[in-house]
Amino acid sequence: MKRFCFFAACLILICVLLVSCASTGNRQKDELSILFIGNSFTYGNNLPWLFGNICESCGYTGIRVDSVMMGSYTLEMYCDPENKYCRQIEDMLSETAYDIVILQEQSIRPINSYDKFHDAAATLTEKARANGARVLLYETWGYAEGYPDLKYNGWTTSQMESLLAEAYTRLAEELGVEVVYCGSVMADMYSKGTDIPLYHKDLKHPGIGGSYLVALTFFNYIFGEDTTKVPYQPKTLTDEQSAVLKQEVMDFFHR
Amino acid sequence: MSDKIRIRWLTNASFEIQGCGQVILTDPCLQQSTYKGIDASSFEKVDHVVVSHLHWDHITELPIIENKHHPFIYTGALGADLLASWLDCNTSLFFPMFPDQELDMGPFRIKMFYNRHANVGKTKSQQTAKCEEYDFMKFYPGLDKLQSMGGMEMCSYLITFENGFKILFWGGNIAQNQISHLRGLKPDVALMQYSKQGAVALSELAEAVDPGVLIPHHHDLKIPFTDERTQEKLRVLKETYKGKLICPENGQWLEF
Numbered sequence: 001m002k003r004f005c006f007f008a009a010c011l012i013l014i015c016v017l018l019v020s021c022a023s024t025g026n027r028q029k030d031e032l033s034i035l036f037i038g039n040s041f042t043y044g045n046n047l048p049w050l051f052g053n054i055c056e057s058c059g060y061t062g063i064r065v066d067s068v069m070m071g072s073y074t075l076e077m078y079c080d081p082e083n084k085y086c087r088q089i090e091d092m093l094s095e096t097a098y099d100i101v102i103l104q105e106q107s108i109r110p111i112n113s114y115d116k117f118h119d120a121a122a123t124l125t126e127k128a129r130a131n132g133a134r135v136l137l138y139e140t141w142g143y144a145e146g147y148p149d150l151k152y153n154g155w156t157t158s159q160m161e162s163l164l165a166e167a168y169t170r171l172a173e174e175l176g177v178e179v180v181y182c183g184s185v186m187a188d189m190y191s192k193g194t195d196i197p198l199y200h201k202d203l204k205h206p207g208i209g210g211s212y213l214v215a216l217t218f219f220n221y222i223f224g225e226d227t228t229k230v231p232y233q234p235k236t237l238t239d240e241q242s243a244v245l246k247q248e249v250m251d252f253f254h255r
Numbered sequence: 256m257s258d259k260i261r262i263r264w265l266t267n268a269s270f271e272i273q274g275c276g277q278v279i280l281t282d283p284c285l286q287q288s289t290y291k292g293i294d295a296s297s298f299e300k301v302d303h304v305v306v307s308h309l310h311w312d313h314i315t316e317l318p319i320i321e322n323k324h325h326p327f328i329y330t331g332a333l334g335a336d337l338l339a340s341w342l343d344c345n346t347s348l349f350f351p352m353f354p355d356q357e358l359d360m361g362p363f364r365i366k367m368f369y370n371r372h373a374n375v376g377k378t379k380s381q382q383t384a385k386c387e388e389y390d391f392m393k394f395y396p397g398l399d400k401l402q403s404m405g406g407m408e409m410c411s412y413l414i415t416f417e418n419g420f421k422i423l424f425w426g427g428n429i430a431q432n433q434i435s436h437l438r439g440l441k442p443d444v445a446l447m448q449y450s451k452q453g454a455v456a457l458s459e460l461a462e463a464v465d466p467g468v469l470i471p472h473h474h475d476l477k478i479p480f481t482d483e484r485t486q487e488k489l490r491v492l493k494e495t496y497k498g499k500l501i502c503p504e505n506g507q508w509l510e511f
Contacts (some may be wrong), residue, residue: 069346
C-alpha cells in the first residue's frame with residue numbers, strides 16, 4: 001500500500017508539473033548570473049542589456065546580467081586596487097556567485113601590449129575563478145575601413161581582426177579560458193558589404209547591428225540556441241537586417 | 256495603457272514625461288532653480304532620466320532619483336564615466352550615447368543629437384572655479400569636477416514613442432549646424448531651451464525644426480517664471496515665433 005501511495009504521489013506531482021509548464025507557456029530555464037567587464041565596446045548600445053533582452057525573449061527568465069563598463073578602460077585599470085571600479089568588481093564578486101565572467105580588453109591592446117593584456121586578464125581570471133565563475137574572453141573587431149588608426153598601423157579591417165583573434169586565442173590557451181569570437185563574426189559580416197549598421201559612424205564603436213550581432217553570438221555560445229529563432233530584435237533594425245544577423249551567427253559558427 | 260502623452264515642465268530644463276507606461280525625466284535640477292515646488296523624492300516612479308549635459312543646473316537632483324528609482328540614464332558617451340563615477344552607481348544603468356545613435360528601448364526609441372554649449376571656450380579651471388561662487392555646491396561634493404565636461408559635451412534627444420508621438424528635448428547654443436541638422440524634424444512637441452541668444456534665434460531654429468508645439472524652458476533658473484522680466488522674454492518669443500507656442504507654468508501638466 002505504501003509503495004502504491006508513493007507511486008501515486010509521484011504521478012500526481014509529475015502531472016502537476018507538466019500541466020503547470022504547459023499552462024504558463026514559459027520554458028523554465030536555469031538561473032544564471034553573468035558579469036560583463038569591458039569598456040565602450042561593451043556599453044555601446046548597452047550590450048549586456050541587449051543580451052538580457054534576447055535571453056528573456058527566449059524564455060530565459062532567470063538570467064541576471066550585470067556589468068562594469070567604463071569608457072576607454074583597459075583590463076589593467078580594472079586590476080588597480082586604487083581604482084574605484086576595481087573595487088566595485090571585487091565587491092560584486094564577493095556579493096554574487098557569478099556563473100560566467102566576460103572580459104573585454106581595450107580594442108587595440110591585445111595587439112600592441114600583449115603582456116599587459118595577459119597579466120590583467122590573468123588577474124581578473126583568478127578573481128573570477130575564486131568566485132567559481134567560468135571566464136569568457138570577448139574578442140572585439142577590427143576598426144572599419146577609413147578609421148585613422150588602421151592606416152597608421154598599415155592594417156586592413158580584416159588584418160586587425162586576425163591579429164586580435166590570434167592574441168585572444170593565445171591568451172585563452174595560456175589561461176585555460178574560452179574565447180567568444182565576436183570580432184570574427186563581425187569581420188565576416190562586414191566583408192559581405194552589408195548595409196546593416198555594424199559600426200557606429202566613428203568607424204570604431206559598434207552600431208546597433210554590431211551590438212546585436214555580438215549579443216546573439218554570446219547567446220548562441222552560452223546556451224547553444226539557434227539564433228534564427230530569437231524573437232527579440234531592436235526596432236532600429238529592419239526585420240530583414242535582424243534576420244540576416246541571426247542567420248549569420250548560425251552560418252559562421254555552425255556551418 | 257493610455258495612448259496619451261503627458262508632459263509637465265518642472266523647472267529650468269527639467270520635464271516629467273509620461274507615455275506608453277514609462278516615466279521619463281529630463282535634466283533633474285529641482286532645488287537650485289528659482290522654483291522649488293517639486294521635491295525630487297516625490298516621484299512615485301522614474302524609469303528613465305535623460306541628461307543633456309553635466310552642468311550643475313541639469314543634474315543636482317539626479318543622485319536622489321538614481322538612489323531611489325535606479326532608472327536608466329541616457330547621457331553623452333564622453334561624460335558618461337564622469338557622471339557614473341559621481342553618482343557612484345552601477346554602470347549597467349547607463350546608456351552612453353554617441354552622436355546620431357538611436358536606441359530602441361521598447362516603449363520608445365531615443366536618438367541623440369550632438370550640440371554645442373554656450374560655455375565652449377572657457378577653460379576647465381575657469382568652469383571649476385565658477386562653482387566656488389555658489390554656496391550650494393557644498394551640498395554636491397565632486398560636482399564641480401564635472402563642469403568642464405558640461406561645457407564640452409551637449410546632447411539633445413528625439414524620443415519617439417511606440418504610438419508614434421515624437422518629443423524633441425533640445426538645449427544648447429544655437430548654431431547654423433544645429434539649424435541644418437534638425438531642419439524638418441517635425442516632432443509633435445519640441446522642448447527647447449530659451450538660450451542666451453534670445454527669442455529671434457530660438458524662433459529661427461524652432462521654425463526649422465517645425466514642431467507641432469514649441470515649449471520653451473531654461474528661463475527660470477535665476478529669475479522666476481512669474482517675474483515680469485521672464486514674462487517679457489516670453490512675450491517677445493510669442494511675437495517672433497510663427498508656430499504654436501505653449502509656455503506652461505511650473506508643474507502644470509499638458510496632455511497630448
